Amino acid sequence: MRCPFCGSEDTQVKDSRPVDDGGAIRRRRQCPACGARFTTFERVQLRELLVVKKDGRRLPFDRDKLARSIRIATRKRGIDDEQIERIITGIVRRIETSGEVEVPSTRIGELAMESLGQLDEVAYVRFASVYRDFVTVRDFEEFIRQLPEDEEPPAAPARVEAAAGQP
Numbered sequence: 001m002r003c004p005f006c007g008s009e010d011t012q013v014k015d016s017r018p019v020d021d022g023g024a025i026r027r028r029r030q031c032p033a034c035g036a037r038f039t040t041f042e043r044v045q046l047r048e049l050l051v052v053k054k055d056g057r058r059l060p061f062d063r064d065k066l067a068r069s070i071r072i073a074t075r076k077r078g079i080d081d082e083q084i085e086r087i088i089t090g091i092v093r094r095i096e097t098s099g100e101v102e103v104p105s106t107r108i109g110e111l112a113m114e115s116l117g118q119l120d121e122v123a124y125v126r127f128a129s130v131y132r133d134f135v136t137v138r139d140f141e142e143f144i145r146q147l148p149e150d151e152e153p154p155a156a157p158a159r160v161e162a163a164a165g166q167p
Contacts, residue, residue: 003031004038020089049095050102058102063092070112073127077120087115121147 001011008031015028024043030036049061067088074084091111095103109131116124125144134140 001029001040003034003036005036006031006034008033020085023089048101051108052102052104054105061095061103063088066091066108066112069127069130070116073116073123073130074120077123079120079123083119087112087119091115 002009003011010033011029011031013027014030014037017026018024019026019041020043024041027040027042029038029040031038043063050058051061052058067084070084070088091108094111095108113124113127113131116127125140125147128134128143129140132139132143134143
C-alpha cells in the first residue's frame with residue numbers, strides 16, 4: 001500500500017481487526033520512510049458496479065461518495081459512526097445482491113432515503129433536500145407535509161425546552 005503522505009511504496013501493517021460484522025478489515029499502517037500512520041479498509045466486492053446517472057453517464061460506484069452523503073445528512077444528529085456504517089453497508093449489499101451490474105442513481109438515492117427515514121427524520125429531510133433538489137422553502141414544506149404523522153411526538157431537545165421557558 002502506498003503511503004498517502006510521502007508516496008513510498010513500502011508500508012507496514014501495525015494492526016488488523018474485523019469491522020462491519022466481519023464484512024471488512026480495518027488495518028492501521030505505518031510508513032517506515034516518513035513515519036506517518038494511516039488507516040485502510042479492505043472490503044469484499046462482489047462485482048464491479050456502474051451507476052447510471054440521470055443524464056445517461058455511467059460511472060463506477062463510489063462507496064465513499066455514498067458515505068459522505070449519509071454523513072452530511074446525519075451530521076450533528078447524535079447518530080454514531082457504527083449506525084452510519086451499518087446503513088452504508090446495508091445499501092451496498094442490497095445493490096450488490098440485486099444481480100444488476102448497472103444501478104440507476106435514483107435506486108441508490110431511494111435506498112438511502114429509506115434507510116435514513118427509519119433512522120432519523122431530520123437526516124431523512126436533509127438528504128431528500130439534496131437528492132430531490134429542493135429549491136425553495138415551499139419544497140421543504142410540501143415534503144414535510146407528506147411525512148407520516150407520528151403517534152407520539154418525540155421529546156424536544158433539552159436546549160429547546162430551556163429556551164421555551166424564558167420570556
